[in-house]
Each structure stands twice: as C-alpha cells, then as structure tokens.
Amino acid sequence: MKDLLTIDQIGAEGIQEIMVAADSFAEVCQRPIPKVPALRGKTVATMFFEDSTRTRTSFETAAKRLSADILNFSASSSSVNKGESLRDTVETIEAMGVDAIVVRHGSSGAPEQISRWASASVINGGDGWHAHPTQSLLDVYTIREEGRSFEGLRIAIVGDIAHSRVARSNIEAFRLLGAEVTVVAPPTLLPPHVEALGAKVSNDLDAVLAETDVLYLLRMQHERMDQALVPSLGEYHRAFGLTPERAKRLSSSALIMHPGPMNRGIEISPEVIDDDRVRVLNQVTNGVIVRMAVLYLVIGSAAADRLGS
Amino acid sequence: MNLETLTRSFQPEHLVIRGGEVVDQSGVRRADVRLDRGLIVEVDDSINAPVDATVIDASGMYVMPGLVDLHTHLREPGGEEAETIITGARGAALGGYSAVVAMPNTSPAVDCPSVVRDVLALAEGAACEVVPSAAMTVDRAGSLLTPMGELAAMGVRIFTDDGRGVQDPALMRRIMEYATGLAAITGGVPVVLAQHCETEALSAGGHMHEGEWSTKLGIGGQPAESETLMMRRDIALARRTGAQIHFQHVSTAEGVQIIRQAKAEGIRVTAEATTHHFTLTDAACANYDPVYKVQPPLRTAEDTSAIREGLADGSIDAIATDHAPHEPHTKEFPFDHASSGMLGLETALSVAMNELDLPIEDIAGLMSWKPAQIAGIADRHGRPIVEGEAANVTIVDPNEAWVVSGAEMASRSQNTPYEGNELTGRVLHTIVFGEHMVREGVATR
Numbered sequence: 050m051k052d053l054l055t056i057d058q059i060g061a062e063g064i065q066e067i068m069v070a071a072d073s074f075a076e077v078c079q080r081p082i083p084k085v086p087a088l089r090g091k092t093v094a095t096m097f098f099e100d101s102t103r104t105r106t107s108f109e110t111a112a113k114r115l116s117a118d119i120l121n122f123s124a125s126s127s128s129v130n131k132g133e134s135l136r137d138t139v140e141t142i143e144a145m146g147v148d149a150i151v152v153r154h155g156s157s158g159a160p161e162q163i164s165r166w167a168s169a170s171v172i173n174g175g176d177g178w179h180a181h182p183t184q185s186l187l188d189v190y191t192i193r194e195e196g197r198s199f200e201g202l203r204i205a206i207v208g209d210i211a212h213s214r215v216a217r218s219n220i221e222a223f224r225l226l227g228a229e230v231t232v233v234a235p236p237t238l239l240p241p242h243v244e245a246l247g248a249k250v251s252n253d254l255d256a257v258l259a260e261t262d263v264l265y266l267l268r269m270q271h272e273r274m275d276q277a278l279v280p281s282l283g284e285y286h287r288a289f290g291l292t293p294e295r296a297k298r299l300s301s302s303a304l305i306m307h308p309g310p311m312n313r314g315i316e317i318s319p320e321v322i323d324d325d326r327v328r329v330l331n332q333v334t335n336g337v338i339v340r341m342a343v344l345y346l347v348i349g350s351a352a353a354d355r356l357g358s
Numbered sequence: 359m360n361l362e363t364l365t366r367s368f369q370p371e372h373l374v375i376r377g378g379e380v381v382d383q384s385g386v387r388r389a390d391v392r393l394d395r396g397l398i399v400e401v402d403d404s405i406n407a408p409v410d411a412t413v414i415d416a417s418g419m420y421v422m423p424g425l426v427d428l429h430t431h432l433r434e435p436g437g438e439e440a441e442t443i444i445t446g447a448r449g450a451a452l453g454g455y456s457a458v459v460a461m462p463n464t465s466p467a468v469d470c471p472s473v474v475r476d477v478l479a480l481a482e483g484a485a486c487e488v489v490p491s492a493a494m495t496v497d498r499a500g501s502l503l504t505p506m507g508e509l510a511a512m513g514v515r516i517f518t519d520d521g522r523g524v525q526d527p528a529l530m531r532r533i534m535e536y537a538t539g540l541a542a543i544t545g546g547v548p549v550v551l552a553q554h555c556e557t558e559a560l561s562a563g564g565h566m567h568e569g570e571w572s573t574k575l576g577i578g579g580q581p582a583e584s585e586t587l588m589m590r591r592d593i594a595l596a597r598r599t600g601a602q603i604h605f606q607h608v609s610t611a612e613g614v615q616i617i618r619q620a621k622a623e624g625i626r627v628t629a630e631a632t633t634h635h636f637t638l639t640d641a642a643c644a645n646y647d648p649v650y651k652v653q654p655p656l657r658t659a660e661d662t663s664a665i666r667e668g669l670a671d672g673s674i675d676a677i678a679t680d681h682a683p684h685e686p687h688t689k690e691f692p693f694d695h696a697s698s699g700m701l702g703l704e705t706a707l708s709v710a711m712n713e714l715d716l717p718i719e720d721i722a723g724l725m726s727w728k729p730a731q732i733a734g735i736a737d738r739h740g741r742p743i744v745e746g747e748a749a750n751v752t753i754v755d756p757n758e759a760w761v762v763s764g765a766e767m768a769s770r771s772q773n774t775p776y777e778g779n780e781l782t783g784r785v786l787h788t789i790v791f792g793e794h795m796v797r798e799g800v801a802t803r
Contacts, residue, residue: 137687161645162693177694241569241573242572
C-alpha cells in the first residue's frame with residue numbers, strides 16, 4: 050500500500066496487516082526507550098489544512114518513535130482560497146524531499162487528489178466529511194485489544210453521521226470485519242441516501258441501546274445548531290446523549306468509545322465519562338501504535354516499489 | 359444587427375459541396391450545394407463546379423445548416439485567461455456552429471448597452487456569429503432590472519442571469535411583466551427570459567448532485583428540487599404574465615416532466631439540455647476530479663435517460679453546450695473549492711451523434727433550427743438548405759473517429775469531461791456566411 054486514503058481501499062486484508070504490525074509496535078511502546086530506527090533518514094510531512102492538535106500530535110509521536118524526521122506544514126483552509134491551488138501546495142512540499150505526506154483537509158477528497166500529484170506516500174489524516182482511516186484503524190485495534198471478535202459484533206454509532214468522516218470510515222471498517230453497524234441520529238443528522246453507507250439506521254437510541262456491544266459516540270459540533278439541524282443541544286442530549294440512566298441499561302460488557310474531543314454534557318454526561326466501560330484514553334494510546342504501523346508499512350512499501358521498479 | 363452588416367465581416371467564397379446528404383427541416387436527401395457571395399445559390403442533384411469555385415467532396419457526409427448554441431461562456435470581457443471571444447468562436451466553428459449565444463456573466467456583466475457594444479466589437483473577426491445575451495438584473499445580483507428595453511432595441515433577445523437564478527419571486531414576476539411589454543420594440547418577437555433554475559436556499563453548500571454518491575464521497579449535495587422548485591415557480595408566473603420563458607441546462611427527470619406538462623398546458627416555455635447532462639452521471643465524481651464539477655450538477659442515470667426522452671419527444675427543444683472554460687489551476691483545488699463548468703463546443707455534435715438514438719435530422723433540429731428560433735436568429739441561422747438562404751452550412755463525416763483531447767482544442771482551456779474518449783462523427787467543414795471557416799477539420803481564422 051503506497052497510500053492510505055480510505056478503509057475500502059485497503060480492505061479487510063489491509064486492516065489485518067496493519068493490526069499485526071501494530072502489535073509489534075505496541076511492544077516497542079512498552080520499552081523504557083520507546084524508539085526504533087525503522088524510518089531513520091525518512092521524512093514525514095504533516096500537511097494540516099485544518100487544525101487538529103490531537104491527530105497531528107499522534108502522527109508526530111508515531112513518526113518520532115520510528116526515528117523519522119518530521120516536516121510541519123500548516124495552512125489554514127483560507128489560504129487555499131487565496132489563489133494557491135492544492136497542486137501548487139503539494140508540489141512545494143514534495144520539492145523539499147519527503148517520503149510520506151499526512152494530509153488533514155477540510156475538503157472531502159483532497160488526499161486522493163494529492164495522491165495523484167505526489168510521488169511520496171499519502172496518508173489521509175481526515176478529509177472533510179469523507180474519511181478518517183487511521184481513526185478507524187485505532188478503533189479496530191482498541192476493540193480487538195479487548196479480545197472481542199468482530200463477527201456479529203453489534204456496534205451503534207451515535208450522532209452527526211451526515212458530517213462525520215469518522216462515521217463513514219468506521220462503518221466501512223467494522224462492516225468489512227463482520228460487525229453489524231447501526232447508525233443512530235435524528236433524520237437531520239443523517240446524510241440523504243444514508244442507505245448507501247450500508248449500515249442499519251435508527252432514530253431511537255433507547256431502542257438500540259440494550260442490543261449494543263460497542264456504543265460509539267460522535268462529537269456534536271456546535272455549528273450544527275446554526276444550521277437548525279437540531280433544535281437545541283439540550284434536546285439532543287436528552288434524546289441521543291449517553292446519560293447515567295442510559296449507561297445503566299447498556300450491557301455491563303459493552304464498550305463506550307468516542308474519537309474525542311468529548312463535549313461533556315452533550316454526547317455524554319460528565320458522570321459517565323469515568324465509567325469503566327469507557328475506552329477513550331485507550332483509543333488515544335492506540336492511535337500512536339496504529340499510526341506507527343501505518344507509517345512503517347506505507348513508507349516501507351513505497352521503498353519496496355521503488356526497488357522493484 | 360442586420361444581415362448586411364453581419365455578412366460584411368465575413369469573406370464569402372464560391373464553394374460547391376458535392377456528393378453529400380443534405381439534412382434540413384425537410385429530412386435527408388442527396389444533393390449538391392453551391393454557395394456564392396454568402397448565400398446558397400443552387401441546390402441540385404448534380405452541380406458542375408464553375409472554374410472559380412472550390413469543390414468540397416462531401417461523399418458519405420451530412421451537409422446541414424450551421425449549428426446554434428444557446429448557451430456559451432466566452433468569458434470576455436474579464437476572463438480572458440480562460441477564453442476569449444475569438445478563441446471561443448474558433449472552437450465553436452470547429453464544432454460546427456455558425457452562431458453562439460454569449461452568456462452575460464462576464465466581468466463586468468453584460469447588463470447595459472455599453473457592454474453589449476463591447477462584446478460586439480470584440481466579436482469582430484470571430485469565426486462565427488456571436489449573439490450577445492444580457493442579464494435580467496443589474497450585475498446579475500438579483501435586485502434591480504437591467505434596461506431591458508434599451509437592450510432589446512439593440513437586438514438583444516435573450517435575457518438571463520445565468521450562473522444564478524433570480525431568487526426573488528416578486529422580482530421574477532416583475533421581470534416577466536416588463537418583458538411582455540417589449541413587443542413594440544422587438545417587432546412582436548417576444549424576448550426570451552432564460553432561467554438558470556437553482557433555488558439557492560436548497561443548493562447552498564452543495565457541490566454535486568445530492569444522492570448516493572454525495573453521501574459516499576462526503577460532499578455536500580444539491581437536491582433535484584433545487585432545480586424543480588424554481589421551474590414550478592416560473593411556470594406559475596409565466597401562466598399569469600404570459601411571458602416567454604426558457605429553462606437552461608435541464609438536469610433532472612422531474613424537470614423534464616414539469617416542462618412536458620407545461621407545454622401541454624400551453625405555457626410559453628422552451629428548454630435546453632447540455633450534452634453532459636444526458637451522457638454523464640454523478641458517479642463520474644467518484645475520484646474527486648473537479649473536471650466533473652458543473653452547475654447544475656451531473657445527476658443520475660434516471661435523469662440522463664429522462665433527458666434523452668425529453669429530447670426525443672420535443673419536451674426539450676434544444677441541445678446546448680454550456681461551454682464553460684476554466685483555467686487549469688482552478689480545477690486543481692479541492693472539489694468544493696474548484697471551479698464549476700465544462701467545455702462543450704468542440705464535442706457536442708459528435709457526442710450527440712454517438713449517444714442519442716435519434717435520426718440525424720432530429721439531432722440537427724435540436725442543435726440548429728430549433729435553437730435558432732429561440733435565439734431570435736432564425737432569419738439567418740438554422741435555415742433550410744435551399745436557394746436564397748444565408749450560407750451557414752456544416753459538413754460532418756459520420757464515420758470519422760477521433761479522440762478527444764483538451765490540449766488540442768481551440769479553447770484556451772482544457773476542461774473537457776470527454777478527455778480520451780473516442781467519438782465517431784466529426785465536423786470537417788463549417789461555412790459561416792459563405793466563408794470557409796473550418797476546412798478539413800482545421801480552423802482558418
């Protein structure tokens with residue numbers, strides 16, 4: 050895999066390959082000096098056209114633990130409007146000599162476009178409403194770490210599905226591995242033609258709750274209020290938030306996950322955040338491990354391709 | 359503009375077109391055609407060429423009236439990096455057009471007599487007739503009427519804010535009412551109000567058709583209702599006012615049905631469809647290539663087949679190009695920031711011949727005499743191939759195959775959605791007011 054753009058692109062086999070590599074990097078991360086020379090002399094550029102401290106930090110930590118050099122490129126999406134095309138920007142970065150580019154962009158499809166112009170490997174660090182494959186991989190790793198099999202696993206993804214790259218990638222990943230995915234949201238937060246995503250659909254969290262093995266909560270963006278997609282955050286919380294009362298009805302063996310950052314009191318009540326079924330910090334830890342695996346495999350495979358040709 | 363002034367800017371030649379199949383309003387027939395001094399002077403089974411005449415061998419080819427495009431963006435004034443009137447008209451001639459209607463969404467917009475005069479001046483030396491249309495509202499901003507009377511007095515017959523629809527229904531009603539009062543200026547010919555049907559409150563934030571693909575790709579969608587709501591509104595207002603309306607670039611199956619019903623009811627409505635809206639679907643956006651970004655967006659297979667039906671049964675009157683040149687770098691932005699629009703002039707006839715299951719005389723009607731009628735230029739374009747008519751003639755070889763290449767086009771831009779496609783059927787000669795403007799597929803201006 051020269052690039053990592055979407056989960057569908059790598060398939061179940063690709064997910065598996067990354068999980069196996071991640072297991073060995075998990076061991077590395079346990080060492081007193083959690084660093085290996087696997088990517089020494091390689092340069093990883095993080096091109097973030099949209100702010101994301103968490104994802105950027107996670108990728109940078111992963112790259113450092115692999116001994117890669119890091120080149121930071123920040124461009125607010127507004128600079129895109131000032132006349133420099135995406136292609137110009139990418140060619141500028143490539144001219145500095147990089148082996149992989151991690152792209153975060155507010156526009157869906159930007160990493161795929163970049164991959165057509167770049168000879169370096171392109172890793173999608175989240176694009177628009179489209180895809181966030183490394184988030185899905187770390188989520189898969191987190192569930193797998195619990196010893197759960199995906200076959201028949203009932204996963205409910207709750208919240209703003211319409212505008213969520215995490216939802217799209219996770220539906221792909223979880224379904225590829227055999228899980229049964231239900232998206233739960235009011236109709237205004239579901240994309241039109243939601244059936245195209247291949248998940249079951251519900252507007253009623255309470256009806257789904259008792260039959261859920263993994264409850265995956267999405268971040269509710271405040272700007273959705275301005276678009277009148279829900280009447281108020283309070284009403285959203287009462288209908289779709291994980292309240293203490295709902296937490297009681299959720300199976301004791303269920304997992305509660307969230308891609309962060311969490312809105313306390315909106316998608317989850319503050320009292321539930323410390324529930325022992327919550328895996329949010331494991332997700333963060335695993336993010337570094339999985340991104341190490343992705344960087345290693347993607348840059349390694351690009352190098353192998355070059356040798357092969 | 360009168361015929362004499364027009365023909366003065368062309369250099370008529372003495373031409374004999376031999377061996378072709380003549381296609382016009384009366385069908386298809388074998389005939390030779392002689393052109394002289396800008397007119398068709400002889401149509402007969404067999405014509406002996408006078409010594410001073412150039413003979414064009416049209417054996418196995420169609421000889422038809424020059425094509426007319428109701429919807430061309432020539433980008434001048436203001437967008438000369440993407441296209442100029444000269445380069446656009448050259449592309450038009452290469453595509454078989456003898457006339458194109460230039461859209462007014464230039465910079466400045468064509469919203470007053472002086473800009474119309476600029477466009478006409480820039481069109482001197484162009485390879486086909488350039489027919490200016492003018493905006494309905496000042497700067498296409500949707501709030502004040504343009505001086506439609508003065509513009510009509512200069513010869514403008516099509517008014518449009520193309521690129522935008524008029525959002526305010528009360529303003530649209532006034533435009534329609536005002537337009538119906540211009541008959542005295544135009545000699546009874548109704549001016550045509552051409553609407554870009556897009557309800558912006560519904561299309562806002564959308565960059566492609568709202569459907570399965572927009573959902574999968576995570577791109578904001580524009581629902582079909584963005585188009586059809588405005589169509590329904592304008593039909594209701596046309597019913598009240600009696601205005602002559604025209605719907606541009608129809609993209610939805612429901613839109614075709616709305617037009618069909620309105621025509622049956624006797625509403626004075628015409629409509630056009632572009633080649634891309636009956637050949638391409640939203641699936642083309644799957645790789646996020648902004649060359650497939652266009653307004654209105656490419657829709658579904660159901661829509662493309664409804665548009666084909668509409669073209670076949672007359673619900674849609676004309677095939678237009680919505681030729682929209684854009685500089686290459688503007689298509690190298692992320693999909694939601696990239697420019698909207700596609701080239702069309704140099705591919706439209708070939709695409710129509712390849713894709714439509716219609717006899718050639720129907721295609722010629724959709725691309726020549728029906729649009730000529732709507733544009734108010736039917737005195738000189740889209741005429742039958744008979745003695746005494748203006749010598750606007752296109753010769754197309756239905757068997758010649760060619761591969762579409764944006765880089766090889768006359769346009770200053772390259773954004774064709776048919777790049778690399780092999781098409782069968784190619785325009786080899788275009789004669790504009792008697793001048794041999796395209797010779798063996800090569801433009802002479």
